[in-house]
Amino acid sequence: MQQPILLARLSRRGLFQGLAxxxxxxxxxxxxxxxxxxxxxxxxxxxxxxxxxxxxxxxRGQEVRMLGYMAPPLKPESHFFVLTRxxxxxxxxxxxxxxxxxxxxxxxxxxxxxxxSAGQKVAxxxxxxxxxxxxxxxGFVSQIRLVDASFHVA
Amino acid sequence: MRAQKWLMTILAxxxxxxxxxxxxxxxxxxRAEILEGSRFDFKVEFPNAxxxxxxxxxxxxxxxxDIFGKPTAFTQNEEGQKHSALWLRGxxxxxxxxxxxxxxxxxxATVKWEVFATxxxxxxxxxxxxxxxxxxxxxxxxARIMSKGWEEGRFNGELAIDDMxxxxxxxxxxxDSIVTDSANSAHAYTTGxxxxxxxxxxxxxxxxxxxxxxKVETISEVIKRRSKMTIGVVTNAExxxxxxxxxxxxxxxxxxxxxxxxxxxxxxxDVIMGGGSPNFLPKTTPGSKRTDDLDFIAQFxxxxxxxxxxxxxxxxxxxxxxxxxxxxxxxSNVDGAFDLRLAKKGSVAKFPDQPDxxxxxxxxxxMLKSNEDGFFLMVESGRIDKYSHSLDWERAVFDTIxxxxxxxxxxxxxxxxxxxxxxxxxxxxxAVSLVGTYDDERPGQLxxxxxxxxxxxxxxxxxxxxxxxxxxNVNTSRRLAVVFGTxxxxxxxxxxxxxxxRVPALKSADGKTNVANEADCTGPLATRKAGNLPFDANSGVxxxxxxxxxxxxxxxxxxxxxxxxxxxxxxxxxxLALGGE
Numbered sequence: 260m261q262q263p264i265l266l267a268r269l270s271r272r273g274l275f276q277g278l279a280x281x282x283x284x285x286x287x288x289x290x291x292x293x294x295x296x297x298x299x300x301x302x303x304x305x306x307x308x309x310x311x312x313x314x315x316x317x318x319r320g321q322e323v324r325m326l327g328y329m330a331p332p333l334k335p336e337s338h339f340f341v342l343t344r345x346x347x348x349x350x351x352x353x354x355x356x357x358x359x360x361x362x363x364x365x366x367x368x369x370x371x372x373x374x375x376s377a378g379q380k381v382a383x384x385x386x387x388x389x390x391x392x393x394x395x396x397x398g399f400v401s402q403i404r405l406v407d408a409s410f411h412v413a
Numbered sequence: 414m415r416a417q418k419w420l421m422t423i424l425a426x427x428x429x430x431x432x433x434x435x436x437x438x439x440x441x442x443x444r445a446e447i448l449e450g451s452r453f454d455f456k457v458e459f460p461n462a463x464x465x466x467x468x469x470x471x472x473x474x475x476x477x478x479d480i481f482g483k484p485t486a487f488t489q490n491e492e493g494q495k496h497s498a499l500w501l502r503g504x505x506x507x508x509x510x511x512x513x514x515x516x517x518x519x520x521x522a523t524v525k526w527e528v529f530a531t532x533x534x535x536x537x538x539x540x541x542x543x544x545x546x547x548x549x550x551x552x553x554x555x556a557r558i559m560s561k562g563w564e565e566g567r568f569n570g571e572l573a574i575d576d577m578x579x580x581x582x583x584x585x586x587x588x589d590s591i592v593t594d595s596a597n598s599a600h601a602y603t604t605g606x607x608x609x610x611x612x613x614x615x616x617x618x619x620x621x622x623x624x625x626x627x628k629v630e631t632i633s634e635v636i637k638r639r640s641k642m643t644i645g646v647v648t649n650a651e652x653x654x655x656x657x658x659x660x661x662x663x664x665x666x667x668x669x670x671x672x673x674x675x676x677x678x679x680x681x682x683d684v685i686m687g688g689g690s691p692n693f694l695p696k697t698t699p700g701s702k703r704t705d706d707l708d709f710i711a712q713f714x715x716x717x718x719x720x721x722x723x724x725x726x727x728x729x730x731x732x733x734x735x736x737x738x739x740x741x742x743x744x745s746n747v748d749g750a751f752d753l754r755l756a757k758k759g760s761v762a763k764f765p766d767q768p769d770x771x772x773x774x775x776x777x778x779x780m781l782k783s784n785e786d787g788f789f790l791m792v793e794s795g796r797i798d799k800y801s802h803s804l805d806w807e808r809a810v811f812d813t814i815x816x817x818x819x820x821x822x823x824x825x826x827x828x829x830x831x832x833x834x835x836x837x838x839x840x841x842x843x844a845v846s847l848v849g850t851y852d853d854e855r856p857g858q859l860x861x862x863x864x865x866x867x868x869x870x871x872x873x874x875x876x877x878x879x880x881x882x883x884x885x886n887v888n889t890s891r892r893l894a895v896v897f898g899t900x901x902x903x904x905x906x907x908x909x910x911x912x913x914x915r916v917p918a919l920k921s922a923d924g925k926t927n928v929a930n931e932a933d934c935t936g937p938l939a940t941r942k943a944g945n946l947p948f949d950a951n952s953g954v955x956x957x958x959x960x961x962x963x964x965x966x967x968x969x970x971x972x973x974x975x976x977x978x979x980x981x982x983x984x985x986x987x988x989l990a991l992g993g994e
Contacts, residue, residue: 306743308694335922335923358670358689
């Protein structure tokens with residue numbers, strides 16, 4: 260949540276002060292990814308498919324930040340996990356009578372990483388990929404991914 | 414003492430020799446009841462990969478191929494595994510009793526089958542099978558109190574599901590386990606065979622691929638092969654989920670959703686309704702869960718189906734005389750009655766115009782009933798089970814009331830016709846029980862202080878009923894106390910979950926154990942409970958308790974006493990006279 264605070268401070272500052280700090284801030288923002296929410300990913304969401312929002316489409320291939328919940332991971336340490344809008348009551352990896360929500364985001368990490376409890380809210384940064392893909396290793400199908408990602412507990 | 418020890422050694426050795434691990438396995442299994450003329454795959458597996466010269470298979474003393482009138486095929490080292498297999502796919506038999514013997518060296522395995530005929534003339538024009546997934550006695554009792562009211566020991570009305578002339582206890586075990594799952598249990602209703610957990614329309618053999626296991630015909634396939642009856646499959650779960658899938662599917666693994674959609678397309682039930690649209694969409698469509706480019710929305714349209722994605726579209730289709738409908742109302746499960754009516758949580762905001770099971774049933778009957786050859790309709794209230802897994806009993810009981818409303822519509826249709834067999838049955842049960850009422854006025858600070866038992870189990874003060882028999886408020890000061898016998902580590906609140914379906918436990922960081930959902934652990938009456946299930950369980954589990962079946966119409970009189978779940982198939986097949994070539 261640092262980025263909005265920075266922005267708010269900037270807007271209250273005088274022009275000169277703002278300009279003076281701009282060079283510094285630009286450098287800082289280059290590393291800061293654009294935040295996008297689960298709701299912000301879609302323009303429409305229907306039974307027969309959804310449409311990505313213009314913002315999601317424009318952020319394709321760029322570094323973004325997302326807040327969500329870590330779904331029950333397949334393994335305690337993994338290079339990927341599933342990010343969900345709400346905490347999951349079920350573990351689709353472990354139960355054959357459970358299925359994934361349709362609006363999941365699959366997170367592929369830079370490296371194998373220890374997972375956190377499935378109840379935890381996490382902030383993920385990674386490069387946004389859009390479009391159907393099938394993971395060669397797991398066969399997992401996804402429409403939206405964050406790749407080369409990292410996360411921290413939110 | 415010594416003699417006794419010697420005897421025990423002999424007994425132990427004898428028992429070890431009888432273990433099935435290294436004996437021949439015959440499918441269909443022992444005591445199978447097979448509808449005359451129905452298709453099934455005959456398979457015998459021989460351990461240690463013998464050659465065909467080393468084995469012999471007879472049926473009633475004759476070579477199997479002679480009895481079937483078709484050649485069998487033998488494969489040594491099937492799929493490179495350490496067994497050999499003898500196959501005949503698509504076998505049929507005339508009515509009679511059969512003894513199948515598979516001999517391998519000195520070992521002989523024997524199974525017996527009963528192939529049953531069905532008497533003519535056909536007694537029922539229509540069959541409507543209602544499945545309350547996981548519906549247990551406490552769900553019914555709580556639904557009756559909530560929906561009909563209770564005063565001085567009597568109910569102020571009867572549920573439609575109770576008010577039927579015939580009743581039986583149904584046991585639901587599978588061939589592999591006492592407590593089974595919804596795939597295998599629904600399979601018993603739609604095929605008449607006992608199979609194993611996760612299996613649909615197949616026996617569980619050693620085949621590596623889920624679609625290769627020995628198949629048995631589903632009632633939809635028998636009906637389509639033999640008659641001009643129409644078929645409806647209606648659920649509020651995903652249409653690929655176990656119970657509706659059992660109408661059409663043949664797979665060892667119920668989660669083969671993409672294959673199951675194709676199986677729906679192959680069988681083509683006339684009316685198909687539920688959730689689970691993503692597996693119909695080609696992978697290029699955002700929101701798809703398919704791994705290929707097949708577009709089953711387009712394929713069903715091309716096959717003459719109207720597509721409905723809302724209640725409004727469903728009703729419009731039914732009103733306009735549509736006979737073939739694919740109704741998909743949610744990407745996941747259709748929201749249950751508690752969220753559609755009271756809480757408005759779940760995905761109600763995203764999908765504001767979803768039909769409930771009663772509305773689906775009305776539309777389905779409207780579309781199917783004009784067929785002069787009759788119809789077979791399976792209706793599932795699927796989330797009684799799902800909400801019982803999440804220990805959210807109010808939602809489960811609301812969906813029991815919803816099932817009751819659906820059954821009432823079917824009974825109104827059947828009326829005085831006396832040509833429609835209606836069956837209401839769970840596929841398995843949950844460990845759920847009604848033990849009293851929670852009363853906020855009782856003294857004390859703990860949830861258990863608020864529990865009134867025996868003389869203190871006063872009637873709940875739920876809000877007035879709406880037009881469909883649902884209480885308009887359940888978050889009141891005196892509430893039913895419904896408890897679950899199985900649970901992970903969790904926190905009880907003693908109140909309905911108005912902010913969305915209960916999440917009893919969450920996976921811990923190690924990925925193996927489950928821990929209580931702390932969101933429920935901080936309220937005024939919140940009570941922490943140590944789980945009584947294995948640590949990998951994150952929700953309640955099914956029970957092996959019998960379920961209660963009620964029925965009416967031609968054939969229903971056969972339901973009495975205690976019956977295995979496979980008997981439901983047999984009664985339906987007999988009522989429709991589905992036997993014979």
